Amino acid sequence: MQFAFNDEQQMLRDSVERFGEDEWSAADRLKRLAEGPEGTARRWAQMAELGWLMLPIAEDEGGLGGGPVEIMAIMDGIGRHLMTEAYVSHCVLAPALMAGGGDHCAALLEQVGAGQVRIAAALIEDEGFDVGAISTSASADGDTFKLTGAKAHVEDGADADWYLVSARTAGTLGDRAGVSLFLVPRGAEGLTVRRVRSVDSHRHCRLDLVDVAALPVGAIGEAADRIDAALERAIVAHLAEAVGSMEAALAATLDYVRTRQQFGAPIGSFQVVQHKVVDMSVACEEARALMMVAASQLASGGDASSLIAAAKVRVAQCGIAVAQQAVQLHGGVGTSEELIVSHHLRRQMMLDLAHGDRDHHKARFAELTR
Numbered sequence: 001m002q003f004a005f006n007d008e009q010q011m012l013r014d015s016v017e018r019f020g021e022d023e024w025s026a027a028d029r030l031k032r033l034a035e036g037p038e039g040t041a042r043r044w045a046q047m048a049e050l051g052w053l054m055l056p057i058a059e060d061e062g063g064l065g066g067g068p069v070e071i072m073a074i075m076d077g078i079g080r081h082l083m084t085e086a087y088v089s090h091c092v093l094a095p096a097l098m099a100g101g102g103d104h105c106a107a108l109l110e111q112v113g114a115g116q117v118r119i120a121a122a123l124i125e126d127e128g129f130d131v132g133a134i135s136t137s138a139s140a141d142g143d144t145f146k147l148t149g150a151k152a153h154v155e156d157g158a159d160a161d162w163y164l165v166s167a168r169t170a171g172t173l174g175d176r177a178g179v180s181l182f183l184v185p186r187g188a189e190g191l192t193v194r195r196v197r198s199v200d201s202h203r204h205c206r207l208d209l210v211d212v213a214a215l216p217v218g219a220i221g222e223a224a225d226r227i228d229a230a231l232e233r234a235i236v237a238h239l240a241e242a243v244g245s246m247e248a249a250l251a252a253t254l255d256y257v258r259t260r261q262q263f264g265a266p267i268g269s270f271q272v273v274q275h276k277v278v279d280m281s282v283a284c285e286e287a288r289a290l291m292m293v294a295a296s297q298l299a300s301g302g303d304a305s306s307l308i309a310a311a312k313v314r315v316a317q318c319g320i321a322v323a324q325q326a327v328q329l330h331g332g333v334g335t336s337e338e339l340i341v342s343h344h345l346r347r348q349m350m351l352d353l354a355h356g357d358r359d360h361h362k363a364r365f366a367e368l369t370r
Contacts, residue, residue: 003292005073013073015050020081026252026340029082033201037159043085048115052087056233057095062110068233068295072240079244082343084201086118086156088237093155094119096230097164097181101217104183108162119183120157122165122207123227125150129356131166131224131231132176136209138167145169145182145214151207155354158195158203161186165207165214169221176224182214189213200346231355232308236298239291239315242351246287246322249344250280253326273329280325283318290315309365313358319348 005013023043024032032039047053056071057063071092078087095112098105098119111117127133136149147167157163163184171178184191192208218226257268257277267273290311297304323345327334335342352358 003296005069009070009073012055012070013077016052016074016077017080019046019050020077020083024081024083029340029343030337033084037203040085040159043083044118045115047085047087048113053091053115054113056092057109057113058099061095061099061106063095063113068236068299071233071237072291072295075237075240076244079241079347080248082245082248082340082347086120086202088234088241089120089156090118090160092237093121093230093234094164096233097121097226098183098217101181104215105217108183117161118159119162119164120154120160120205121230122151122154122157122163122184123231124153126152127173129360130174131227132174132179134166134168134179135173136165136167138169138180138182138214141213145180145216147182147184147209147212147214149209151209154205154207156202157205157207158193158197160205163191163207164217165209166223166227167214171221178221179224179227180220181217181223181226183217184209184212184214198350200343200350202350228305232298232305235308235312235355236291236294238351238354239287239294239311242315242319242348243284243288243291245344245347245351246280246319247284249323249326249341250277250284252339252341252344253277253280253329256330267329276325276329280322283322287315287318306365306368309361309368312356312361313365316348316352316358320345320352323348 051064052074054063055066059065074087090112095109098109108117108119112119125133125135127135136147136151138145138147147165149167151165154163165182165184166179167182168178169180186193190210190212194206196204196206198204254277257273258266260267294304294308294311297307323341326341327345330339330341333339
């Protein structure tokens, strides 16, 4: 397909590239990671000043109303420079889940766009990735609800100020009907946050809830379709991140094989190395094409569910293959902390799992295309 960014989208992409070069150069990566949450907060404030945080939020809720293509322009650069700022979780997924959810949601979204609040989605339980695989319960308590249960994994939730928690108000485990969404503040009584840092240096958490007071988001018992639509938006954003990352890994590998000498010649002059680099390049092109088609279809408002499921599977396969080959072609040093290709591999492994692994999305594709 023929695809090109318009002038505004290209300017946005260029601004992300400049930010990445200034803040996340490969030479400074370990220094940036050592800064921890304080460094993240500083960069998050810069991103708010640039207008990135309010871009995915609807205009009637105080944002800029950016669509999947604009988000793609940002995420491509985030992936290319391996930024650990949780843009998808806080600025893409959370606003999509909260859109039209009530005045309390609109007020919080304004703060999200200003960089004052971070909201993470707590949707996954031990039962798996299905939207209906929810056993956390919600019972009415006056104008609020009380939640009891556990969330096995909250993407980028370690430093969130609020949590969007899916819970069951009716039905049984596996039913899509009866799933609702609720807002829970980080300091709520009965909420325990167990933080964990993953191999790609992102900070996630697990939630345990015991009679935690929560505010409903949207209609009670009808959140399943809302969650599906929001997850598709987040997945497409992560596809763009994965493509940016694998193309950066390819570029780093090309630089290496052109300069690394063996037997008096650059290793890039050996045919077996050339074949491997060509395979990496083909995988990058395939992944970018799939990502662009998925983003364009989602932006058009058409049904993109099966396409997104297929793209999630194939882009993950391409991303891991490219990153693994990048490490292999760098030799033993490719696994070290000091070389950027090892960080690309770790991020690709985690992107493979984000919002459902390959097996989950293969099953989803099969169900949607029956």
